[in-house]
Amino acid sequence: MSKLPTKIFKGFGLPRIRFNVTTESVAENAVKAMNLKDDVTVIEAHTGFGVLSQALLKNSKVKKVLAFEFEKKLHPRMQALAANSQGRLEFFPYSLTRYVSHDKLAQPLAHISKHQWIEPHPSLVFIGQVPMSIKENLLNTLMNLLATKSSFFVYGRVEMYLLCPEALAKRILPNPTDEAKSTTNVIIHALTTSSLLMKIPKENVQPEETGEVSLLRITPLLEAKLDESNWETYRYVTRLMYSVPKKPLSKVIRSLAAGAEELLPKLSFDPDIPTGLMSLEQMCELTTVFDKWHLRPIHLDEKMNDHSRRL
Numbered sequence: 001m002s003k004l005p006t007k008i009f010k011g012f013g014l015p016r017i018r019f020n021v022t023t024e025s026v027a028e029n030a031v032k033a034m035n036l037k038d039d040v041t042v043i044e045a046h047t048g049f050g051v052l053s054q055a056l057l058k059n060s061k062v063k064k065v066l067a068f069e070f071e072k073k074l075h076p077r078m079q080a081l082a083a084n085s086q087g088r089l090e091f092f093p094y095s096l097t098r099y100v101s102h103d104k105l106a107q108p109l110a111h112i113s114k115h116q117w118i119e120p121h122p123s124l125v126f127i128g129q130v131p132m133s134i135k136e137n138l139l140n141t142l143m144n145l146l147a148t149k150s151s152f153f154v155y156g157r158v159e160m161y162l163l164c165p166e167a168l169a170k171r172i173l174p175n176p177t178d179e180a181k182s183t184t185n186v187i188i189h190a191l192t193t194s195s196l197l198m199k200i201p202k203e204n205v206q207p208e209e210t211g212e213v214s215l216l217r218i219t220p221l222l223e224a225k226l227d228e229s230n231w232e233t234y235r236y237v238t239r240l241m242y243s244v245p246k247k248p249l250s251k252v253i254r255s256l257a258a259g260a261e262e263l264l265p266k267l268s269f270d271p272d273i274p275t276g277l278m279s280l281e282q283m284c285e286l287t288t289v290f291d292k293w294h295l296r297p298i299h300l301d302e303k304m305n306d307h308s309r310r311l
Helices: 006-010 024-034 051-058 072-083 099-105 137-147 151-155 166-172 183-191 228-242 249-255 260-266 280-292 300-310
Strands: 040-045 062-068 089-092 120-129 157-165 192-200 213-220
Touching: 024 051, 024 192, 024 213, 040 051, 051 062, 051 072, 051 120, 062 072, 062 099, 072 089, 099 137, 099 151, 120 151, 137 151, 137 183, 137 228, 151 157, 157 166, 157 192, 166 183, 166 213, 183 192, 183 228, 183 280, 228 249, 228 280, 228 300, 249 260, 260 280
Parallel strands: 040 062, 040 120, 062 089, 120 157
Antiparallel strands: 157 213, 192 213
16 A cells, blocks of 8 residues: 655645645545546646545546646646656646636636536546635635536536545535534535545545545535525625624624615514524525615625624
8 A cells, every 4th residue: 555655745844724645545446436437537626746646547537637736845746747647637736716727727628518417517527635724715616616607617517526624524514513504514505415425544644633534526406506696695695694603693684784684574484593503595595585685785795894894
């Protein structure tokens, strides 16, 4: 069982939220667990040291890997891997958390056919090692792209495979505990369905304090549980409501906009429910009522920044 020495990882001084699968056979098993279709093109984000990238190249079903890694210290490793891949791996020194980086995908994906939304795309998938961070930037980016059907989602229902720490996996998987609920969690459940494929023991991950890592399959829903035309409003409402999860909706609805209390009688559920306990359906209902309100602010991003400073 080939495993990269711990000293290799310690010598790079990467941010502690970043993690890497270190054991080649474990990475290969992870790729097998994905059960990829033949001739698939893989968009890989946060490649790290490329152990998972190597496993993808060893899999005969993988036609092409489009690998993205923004840490400059790791670029030589990924460039060498690309040089020895016989054209099967193309490396991009960018972060896919940044929307501008998605422009780099246009030419490499030119050979991909658009597929009907009725079933997952048969020849295009997204794979990423998602670090545990406060803002969960990559997840937020992916959900924004999915809701707006942009970037690689213009080709169809692209399935996503994420390697992430256990704490983040609990937020993504169905039926989270109250402690694991978050804006990201509710948004993910409104747009996708997810399942656990395997767990990777902490001894096969660096840094060791990352703990156990979960491999998740996240599939876009055939029909989203929210009106995607209200996407910006939904993000605005959920972020503000989950910023004060223990307070009742009736007390904090005014954070949406001045006078928003007049919306409470229009809701079909108890407005005294703590916002952290609101269900997906209740959050969608609140979003719809707020979006149709004649006093709804026009520039929601500006209002969100203003309210965030006051809450």
